[in-house]
Amino acid sequence: xxxxxxxxxxxxxxxxxxxxxxxxxxxxxxxxxxxxxxxxxxxxxxxxxxxxxxxxxxxxxxxxxxxxxxxxxxxxxxxxxxxxxxxxxxxxxxxxxxxxxxxxxxxxxxxxxxxxxxxxxxxxxxxxxxxxxxxxxxxxxxxxxxxxxxxxxxxxxxxxxxxxxxxxxxxxxxxxxxxxxxxxxxxxxxxxxxxxxxxxxxxxxxxxxxxxxxxxxxxxxxxxxxxxxxxxxxxxxxxxxxxxxxxxxxxxxxxxxxxxxxxxxxxxxxxxxxxxxxxxxxxxxxxxxxxxxxxxxxxxxxxxxxxxxxxxxxxxxxxxxxxxxxxxxxxxxxxxxxxxxxxxxxxxxxxxxxxxxxxxxxxxxxxxxxxxxxxxxxxxxxxxxxxxxxxxxxxxxxxxxxxxxxxxxxxxxxxxxxxxxxxxxxxxxxxxxxxxxxxxxxxxxxxxxxxxxxxxxxxxxxxxxxxxxxxxxxxxxxxxxxxxxxxxxxxxxxxxxxxxxxxxxxxxxxxxxxxxxxxxxxxxxxxxxxxxxxxxxxxxxxxxxxxxxxxxxxxxxxxxxxxxxxxxxxxxxxxxxxxxxxxxxxx
Numbered sequence: 001x002x003x004x005x006x007x008x009x010x011x012x013x014x015x016x017x018x019x020x021x022x023x024x025x026x027x028x029x030x031x032x033x034x035x036x037x038x039x040x041x042x043x044x045x046x047x048x049x050x051x052x053x054x055x056x057x058x059x060x061x062x063x064x065x066x067x068x069x070x071x072x073x074x075x076x077x078x079x080x081x082x083x084x085x086x087x088x089x090x091x092x093x094x095x096x097x098x099x100x101x102x103x104x105x106x107x108x109x110x111x112x113x114x115x116x117x118x119x120x121x122x123x124x125x126x127x128x129x130x131x132x133x134x135x136x137x138x139x140x141x142x143x144x145x146x147x148x149x150x151x152x153x154x155x156x157x158x159x160x161x162x163x164x165x166x167x168x169x170x171x172x173x174x175x176x177x178x179x180x181x182x183x184x185x186x187x188x189x190x191x192x193x194x195x196x197x198x199x200x201x202x203x204x205x206x207x208x209x210x211x212x213x214x215x216x217x218x219x220x221x222x223x224x225x226x227x228x229x230x231x232x233x234x235x236x237x238x239x240x241x242x243x244x245x246x247x248x249x250x251x252x253x254x255x256x257x258x259x260x261x262x263x264x265x266x267x268x269x270x271x272x273x274x275x276x277x278x279x280x281x282x283x284x285x286x287x288x289x290x291x292x293x294x295x296x297x298x299x300x301x302x303x304x305x306x307x308x309x310x311x312x313x314x315x316x317x318x319x320x321x322x323x324x325x326x327x328x329x330x331x332x333x334x335x336x337x338x339x340x341x342x343x344x345x346x347x348x349x350x351x352x353x354x355x356x357x358x359x360x361x362x363x364x365x366x367x368x369x370x371x372x373x374x375x376x377x378x379x380x381x382x383x384x385x386x387x388x389x390x391x392x393x394x395x396x397x398x399x400x401x402x403x404x405x406x407x408x409x410x411x412x413x414x415x416x417x418x419x420x421x422x423x424x425x426x427x428x429x430x431x432x433x434x435x436x437x438x439x440x441x442x443x444x445x446x447x448x449x450x451x452x453x454x455x456x457x458x459x460x461x462x463x464x465x466x467x468x469x470x471x472x473x474x475x476x477x478x479x480x481x482x483x484x485x486x487x488x489x490x491x492x493x494x495x496x497x498x499x500x501x502x503x504x505x506x507x508x509x510x511x512x513x514x515x516x517x518x519x520x521x522x523x524x525x526x527x528x529x530x531x532x533x534x535x536x537x538x539x540x541x542x543x544x545x546x547x548x549x550x551x552x553x554x555x556x557x558x559x560x561x562x563x564x565x566x567x568x569x570x571x572x573x574x575x576x577x578x579x580x581x582x583x584x585x586x587x
Contacts, residue, residue, distance in 0.1 A: 045143030054088025118203035150460030181448035213454030217413035224416035230437035243380035265309025273306035311532035488530025493537035
């Protein structure tokens with residue numbers, strides 16, 4: 001009995017000790033209370049400007065029950081806001097309780113989205129309950145498009161002032177155009193980050209946004225064509241062709257002038273017309289002197305023809321290259337829509353040229369001396385037949401790829417880059433030497449220009465101009481097209497066609513999307529014709545004009561501003577009349 005009692009006491013002691021150990025190991029307050037499950041609130045929508053274009057890099061904040069919520073996005077960490085993407089879209093998620101989700105769905109708790117960005121008006125938009133859907137773990141809110149209007153703050157006036165300053169510097173040749181555009185781009189970025197850090201009203205454009213405006217399709221296309229031209233120029237092909245035009249003319253100035261101009265126009269449709277004039281110009285001067293004709297009577301028709309011929313194709317003139325890349329227009333579209341009108345405009349141009357230079361062309365010519373003729377023949381000989389054959393073969397294949405580019409959906413820059421790279425691998429020129437042949441100043445000019453255009457786009461100047469043109473034209477496609485042709489020509493003659501074209505492209509895009517019947521891209525063709533033809537009016541209207549004036553000056557024949565204007569202005573008006581009639585009849 002006593003043994004039994006001891007056993008019971010031992011068991012009780014062990015039980016007490018075990019219970020105490022259990023209590024020590026698992027205290028009552030360490031047990032986690034039952035957690036209430038959470039719901040993920042997903043908010044998605046898009047922010048656009050007054051023209052319906054997406055607003056990138058805008059700050060989006062979510063307010064739940066009047067309180068700013070902590071927002072997470074799929075591209076950023078959690079914060080009090082998220083950012084719109086390039087197309088203006090955004091998506092954010094917020095962790096909320098099931099009770100709050102139900103309260104949102106029934107409308108008892110309000111939800112609002114607030115969007116803000118420098119140079120734009122801050123907008124807050126409430127969401128009604130029926131736009132909220134819920135399942136077991138998620139609550140979805142689809143926000144209607146939020147329209148963000150521009151506001152004119154300090155950034156607007158500074159950006160517009162910088163852009164006008166750059167155009168003035170380029171137009172009056174105060175500094176090199178590349179330096180001017182680089183100055184404009186750096187000022188816009190500098191103001192944005194230095195003054196904009198202290199006051200958002202000075203924020204013009206962010207660096208990331210500025211880079212997104214650079215059209216690298218244009219950059220690689222222009223760079224690749226420079227490589228083609230550099231290799232072709234070594235072969236003597238252009239000089240040889242010019243001499244063949246002279247032989248074809250048989251000593252008749254009318255025929256020689258027409259043949260040289262036609263040759264220049266054709267080559268300029270595929271290669272940079274500045275390079276074409278640099279190579280053909282000196283030979284042209286020698287031919288004119290042999291015939292006893294003033295060289296200007298051959299040079300000016302050539303450069304006018306080069307600017308008109310360059311309008312025929314996507315790669316012929318920089319404005320066309322910029323337009324094609326921006327509007328995703330193919331090589332074939334340019335050739336089919338602009339080729340015929342360029343041919344008619346060329347005929348009108350030559351009619352004006354023959355009329356104005358008829359006195360020079362009718363002069364009785366003496367037979368050129370055999371010595372001069374032999375010297376010209378030697379200078380115009382092909383210098384490197386092997387490189388010429390390789391370059392022409394690759395060039396033909398590249399042009400064929402331009403024609404068939406729609407099949408591959410390949411941008412022109414990609415096609416040109418493939419051709420240039422293949423040519424470099426085959427010909428094997430010195431890399432350092434070829435890098436020197438690429439006109440890097442022009443590429444920097446393009447990149448800086450794109451950044452400046454991005455700046456005036458961000459502050460709303462482009463939108464103002466687009467609304468003004470649309471209201472002025474009254475929604476008429478014909479009136480708008482004619483307005484673009486003549487205004488583009490005027491600005492291209494006074495300033496420079498490249499910056500004007502780049503600035504006008506967003507305007508034309510808006511007009512194309514809002515004016516009835518403009519979906520046929522007629523307004524893009526109008527801009528191209530105005531920009532390319534208008535450059536013929538003055539010596540500063542196109543880079544090829546400046547180069548030609550320089551060639552004549554070095555040969556001892558000065559071409560003054562007024563001298564060029566006497567021929568360039570009537571020729572420009574004639575080609576613009578043809579372009580206007582073409583636009584009225586066809587579109």
